[in-house]
Amino acid sequence: MNISYRTILLVIALALALRGYEWVRYDHRMPWTPLSMAAPIGPFTTRKIGGLAEDTPFCHALLEEAAIRYSPLPPVKAGPDCGYDNGVALTRQKSQLDGIRYSPAARTSCPMAVSLVLWEKQIVNAAAFRHFGTTVDEIITYGSYSCRRIGGGQTGAFSEHAQANAIDIAAFRLADGRTVSVAGHWNADDERSRFLREVRDGACELFSTTLSPDYNKAHEDHLHFDQARRGGSRYCR
CATH class of the missing domain: 1.20.5 (Single alpha-helices involved in coiled-coils or other helix-helix interfaces)
Structure with missing residues (x-):
């Protein structure tokens, strides 16, 4: 032929x-x-996370895919601007090996929980091993849900914290017992400050809003992450 x-x-x-x-x-x-917990962070990851707000069953399935222990939270309604109906708690204990513990326990919207798990798995522990030769055992926070306005004032728009759609990260406790804090080490000019800046930069690829001490004095002691609905656009400082 x-x-x-x-x-x-x-x-x-x-x-x-x-x-x-x-x-x-x-x-x-x-x-x-579809968003996958096993896939690397991509250019549309933040937009896909935003879509989880309308698909709580799929959001739960993603946490289960990543073998993350979590508990759905009862809905909270505290006025027209505060509350949530898709909250989860990451219920890790010190003896469990499925991820980093939060202190106090992370109680966030499910999309925020998915974002945090991706951040831990793909950014935080890799940065800790690179800078310290170990992993992160615990993340110390200033909490997530809080029915308050931006800046804590009496007027103005409500914060993403008011929908459990934000979290403030204060410090990281390493598996070897060392602690790296935003307040104490952001400007240390050593591996601690380099680690903090690396996990901040990585968060910028996952969260709609990432704020650090580089933003303003109100954030000099913590990293603020939230998933404000911006159609996939991000603000990082």
Whole structure:
């Protein structure tokens, strides 16, 4: 059978096109592929996390996919601007090995919990091992849910904390017992400050808002993360 050179090129082109179609269809970096806890952080990860606010069952499934112990929280309603109906608590204990503990326990919206787990797994522990040769055992926070306005004043827009859609990170306790705090080590000019800046920069790829001491004096002792609904856009400082 005589097969022309043109036919061979056509078959090769078709095979490459089909392979490209499969890549585009399933690649985690594409906006239409579902969020996966196993996939690296991509350009549309924040937008996909934002979509979890309308799909709590899938949000729970993602935490289960990552083998994360969590407990759904009862809905909270505290006026027109405060409360949540998709809250979860990350229920890790010191003897468990499925992730970093939060002190106090992280009680956030489910999308925030997914964001935190991705941040821990893909950014925090990698940075800790790179700078300290160990992992993070505990993250100390100033809490998540709080029915208050931005800046804590009596007027103005309500904070993302008012919907359990934010968390403030104060310090990291390493597995070897050392503690790295935002207040004490942000400007230390050593591996501690480099670690803090690396986990801040990594958070910028996951959260809609990431604020640090570089933003203003109100954030000199913590990192603020939230998932404000911005259609995938981010603010990092």
